Amino acid sequence: MPRYNPAEIEPRWQRYWEENATFAQQVTAKPEGEKLYALDMFPYPSGDGLHVGHPEGYTATDIVCRAARMQGKAVVHPMGFDAFGLPAEEHAIKTGEHPRVQTEQNIDTFRRQLKSLGFSYDWSREIATTDVDYFRWTQWIFLQIFDTWFDHEQQRGRPIAELVIPDDVKELGEDFARQWVDEQRLAYQSDAPVNWCPALGTVLANEEVIDGKSERGGHPVERRALRQWMMRITAYGDRLENDLEDLDWSHGVKALQRNWIGRSTGAEVDFKIEGREAREAGAFPTKPGPDFIRVYTTRPDTLYGATYMVIAPEHSLVEELTKPENAEAVTAYIQQAGMKSDLDRTELAKEKTGVFTGSYALNPVNGEKVPIWIADYVLATYGTGAIMAVPAHDERDFEFAQQFNIPIKAVVKPADDVPAEEAAKILAGEQVYVAEGVAINSGEFDGLETAQFKEKITESLAARGLAKQAVNYKLRDWLFSRQRFWGEPFPILHELDDAGDKTGHVISVPEDQLPVDLPHLEDFKPHGRAEPPLDKAPDEWLYQEIDGKRYKRETNTMPQWAGSCWYYLRFLDPKNDQAPIDPEIEKAWMPVDLYIGGAEHAVLHLLYARFWHKVLYDRGVVSTPEPFQKLVNQGMILGENNEKMSKSRGNVVNPDDVVSEYGADSLRLYEMFMGPLTDSKPWNMEGVNGVFNFLGRAWRMIVDERAEELQLSEQLTDAEPTEEQLKTLHKTIKAVSEDITKLSFNTAIARMMEFVNFFTKEKTRPRACIEPFVLLLSPYAPHLCEELWYLLGHKETLAYEPWPQHDESVLVESTVEIPVQIGGKVRAKIKVAADADRETIEAAAMAEPKVQEFIAGKNIVKTVVVPGRMVNIVIKS
RNA sequence: GCCGGAGUGGCGGAAUUGGCAGACGCGCUGGAUUCAAAAUCCAGUGAGGGCAACCUCGUGGGGGUUCAAGUCCCCCCUCCGGUACCA
Known part of the structure; x- marks a missing residue:
């Protein structure tokens, strides 16, 4: 009985495809026929194996690819593995087994499962981010980024060799100049807080910290500043936003990215601290100097309504501005704020808190004295870390002013459609009004529309050297280092002095010495110091001598994002040992024509990958400004109960079971x-x-x-x-x-x-x-x-x-059946020639007995005929 | 709060972008086949009314535009995803 028997058929054809290399695609600089590059977001090979969510997007691209091949296109359809990650390292800590062992087992499982689903991948292109041959080029790209600075005038990244060191910097000596150059790089070092857990003797990722305790063991976690690698993604903010325009991405994902970049325009304004030296008119200085507080505002038109200022608790002027009589309260407040995590400062903070410094500043538009407060609703990391507060026209400032009894002065007249009662409250400072409008109580500027006013006031202050137009982003520079073993080592060496301490100079590992492989470790247990695990590496790995100088390797590793930032390039030329990708192949096959994956990567992965791509574009490694022309996010597959699939809910469907x-x-x-x-x-x-x-x-x-x-x-x-x-x-x-x-x-x-x-x-x-x-x-x-x-x-x-x-x-029909509506309701159907004209159709409709019945004794107001579609007779009884 | 997406039979979902609401599938009901069952095949299946032909209602709720609205406009509700003091 030859019934349909997939268990017999499927493995047989899978073997056939594999043995005949049916889906291997020659990737050359000259594709035969139109090219199609269809890419799946490659999976993290978790120990749980494939989830039914994976094959959804994979099947979609597979259908597109199989159809495209039959349509004569040259199709690249690869698959690989994003294989660095925390779970393998945790397993290694527990068992002492190298994380590579488990990672490779997991990859084997994933590969087997993927093959069992009959996807037409070209498996000869398979890569894993953990392959040494792969991360050699991840390191190479890091060095390109390290070797690049951003020229804001030209809006592009350029080689460090083309960076001109200003004379005033040069004068300060070679060390200083070198430091200055390092500060311009797209990959730079900076102190940033990490989650240090003394009990576990290790640094934890944000997701490993729950309510200020470690996820494992519930030990206390402290925030501690550590030297870190950062990537200057903010420099590319404008391009990352503008270039979204031409991409074939959903409106939603574009909005998500725009929102994340969060570009805003406004002005930077300097407020003189009371009792300090005034500034002579001239250019707006790059730094405000000791006598001024610089704020960023998107609403310079509300300057006349600024009744106080706020600086962040971490602001550099805190100490200086605090009067002795306020010192105790300020110290207490700052200590309290420092203990709060970012989360506490936002979610829990229903009530505004703050403390007065005792100092005042002078409002540059009218010379009025405004008190300077410290409050944690102002973020040190955004804008200048200080604001002018306009309680009448900003909700947060309004709340704060009410809390601390600070005057509220309306300077924008509410629009006409605001009810009179509300408008009165707004003008009396009893209600906040954030919309735009016409200026009032603003001296000579009264009567100006918000937009105009913004421009005028900025110009006017700029002329006095007190303001300039400014742009800000919510997007922050990318914290690029992790205190982990199972990640790509940085190809960076730190110069050491005679005492064995870091001098602060770093050099890149010469290209011909790449890759920097991970060192052998006896075990993976934390060493208890707040340094990365690689600090445990043997000295042969850790130290190097070049030209008589001793160097220590960078011991941070790269984040998991790094490997997925450029894998789409490597798929096109996975075996190349001269370059990450052959430039001719890149020109012929990029960009990715169709990229399908989960919405969870709609922001970070796609933003990071686009950023790297743009740097590579600026450095001439790739030829297209964007990597992914068309992006589609598959929806989530829920459990039968309409809830998210999860082990705890017990509703997870295993693809293996479905296949069998x-x-x-x-x-x-x-x-x-x-x-x-x-x-x-x-x-x-x-x-x-x-x-x-x-x-x-x-x-x-x-x-x-x-x-x-x-x-x-x-x-x-x-x-x-x-x-x-x-x-x-x-x-x-x-x-x-x-x-x-x-x-x-x-x-x-x-x-x-x-x-x-x-x-x-x-x-x-x-x-x-x-x-x-x-x-x-x-x-x-x-x-x-x-x-x-x-x-x-x-x-x-x-x-x-x-x-x-x-x-x-x-497909052409000779006759069609169309409905006849009377008063919008279908009452009959008539058969007419497909190309019948209005008159013919109307006559046919009128001749229909049913129609006659319905219109008997009624007035026909009009008859609408859409040829080939329908008839509607409008009647009046 | 803000941003994005979505609300259509018992269920998953169709609907040429304003033109016959419910394609297709699941489920359910009846029938054929069978000793019986499975499998298969055939028919029916939005709700209400009627013996029937048919009639009325019906796309989250309320208004509107139109000969005609699931589709367009205004207001509101619910659910999902993202985000959160960004000045």
Whole structure:
């Protein structure tokens, strides 16, 4: 009984594809035919194995790729592994086994699972970010970034060699100049706080800290400043934002990125501290100097309403501005603020807190004295770390002013559509008004619109050297180092003095000495010092002597993001040992034409990868300004109960189980049939059974299931198709082909089900209809279709058979049935020639007895006829 | 709070971008086949009313535009995702 048996068919075809290297793609500088680079976000190979969420996006790209090959395109469709990560390191700490061991086991599992689903990956391109041959080039790219500074005038990154050191810097000596240069690099060092856990003797990642305690063991965690590597992604803020425009990405993801970059325009304004030296008119200085506090504001038009100032607790002027009589309160406040985590400072802070310094500043527009406060609602890391507070027109300032009884002065007249009662409250300083409007109480500027006022006031202050236009970003520089073992080592050496201490000079490891591999460690247990684990490395690894100078290797490692920032390039040329990618190949194959993955990477991964890409673009390594032309985020697959799948909920579906029960084709087909790719949707095992039945029906449409031996159904003939059969075929070809370009796989499958429903009922099934159908279905259910194709007498894989073309002329209907509405309700249907004109259709409608019945005794107001569509008779009773 | 996405039968979802709401699948009901079951095949299946032909209502709620609204406009509600004192 030759039933549809995926367990037998699928492994056989998987072997065939592997043995014949069916999907290996020659990637050369001159692709044959149009190129298609379709990329999946490569997975982190966790110990849990593949999740049913993975194959959703993977099947989508696979369908696109399989169809594209049949359409004659040159297709690159690779897969690899983002394999550095915390779990493997934790396992290593526990067991003493090298994290590489477990990582490779996990990769083996993932690879096996992926292969069992029949994806048409070119496995000869497989890479893992943990491969030494791979991270050699991750290190190389780091060195490019390290060797780049950002020229703000030209808005691009340039080699350090082209950086001109200003004379005033040069005068300060070689050491200082060198330090200055280092400060300009896109990869630079800085002190940044980390989560140090003394009990565990290690630094923890943010996600390992819960409520100020370590996730493991619940030990206290302190924030401690540590020397770190940073990447100057903020320099590329404008380009990262502007270049989104031309990308074929969803509106939502673009908005997410814009929001994350958070560009705002406004002004920097200097407020003189009371009793200090005034400034002579001139250019706005780069630094405010000791006599001024610099603030950033997006609303310089509200300057007349600034009734106090706030500096962040970490602001450099805190000590200086604090009067002796306020010192005690200030010290207490700062200590308290320092103990709060970032979270406490935001989420919990319903009530505003702050403390007066005792000092005043002078409002530059009117010379009024404004008190200077310290409050933690002002962030040290944004803008200048200080603000002018305008309580009448800013919600936070309003809350604070109410709390501390600070005057609230309205300087923007509420718009006309604000109710009079509210407007009165606003003018009286009893309610906050943040919208734009017309200036009041602003001296000579009264009556100006917000936008105009902003410009005027900035100009006016700029003329006195007290302000300039300024741009700010929410985006922060990227904290690029991790205190971990299982990551890429930095190709950086620190110069040591005679005493063995770091001099502060760093040099890059010469290119020909890459890669810097990870050292051998006896075990992976924390060493208890607040230094990275690599500090445990043997001296041979740790120390180097070059030209008589001793150096110590950088012992931080790179974050997991690093490897995924450029893997899409390496896939095109994975074995190249001269360069990360051959420039000719890069030119021919980039950008990625279709990139599919989870929405969880909509911000960070995509922003980081775009940033690296832009640096590589500036440095001439790549030829396109953007890496991913089209991006699609698949929706989440939920459990049967409509909740997120998770171990704790016990609703996780394992793809292996689905494959063994129904086969890979059914899993693929089901995931595509569930609903639109981008939607979240719940899993339903009955649904898998449904598509499995469909595949069985397709099988029986072609194969005689009742015969003893495997043979084609007797209903399958070489007869000429009937007109109706041809129509069904071409309708299906058209719909399925169009749906693939729209990534609307669920509807394509529905059309193919209709095809099978139709032909199952046909007594004869012409080969001329059935064979194209097998090709149409093959991207979705490749194993079944290869088998059917073979049974139909073809000896070669169908992977490169020409894609069926539909014939529009077959689809033209001679007559159409259209509805006749009376008063907007369908009352009858008429058959008319497809190309009938209005008059003919109207006459036909009027002649219909049903219509007559309905319009009897009524006035016809008008008749709307849409040829080929419908008739609507509007009546009045 | 803000930003993004979504609300259509018992369920997952279709609907040519303003033109017959509910394609396709699941589930359910009935029938054929069978000693029986599984599998398979056929038919029905938005709700309410009617013996029927048919009628009325119906796309989260309320208003509006239109000959015609799931689709466009205004207001509101709910759910999901992201984000959170960014001056």
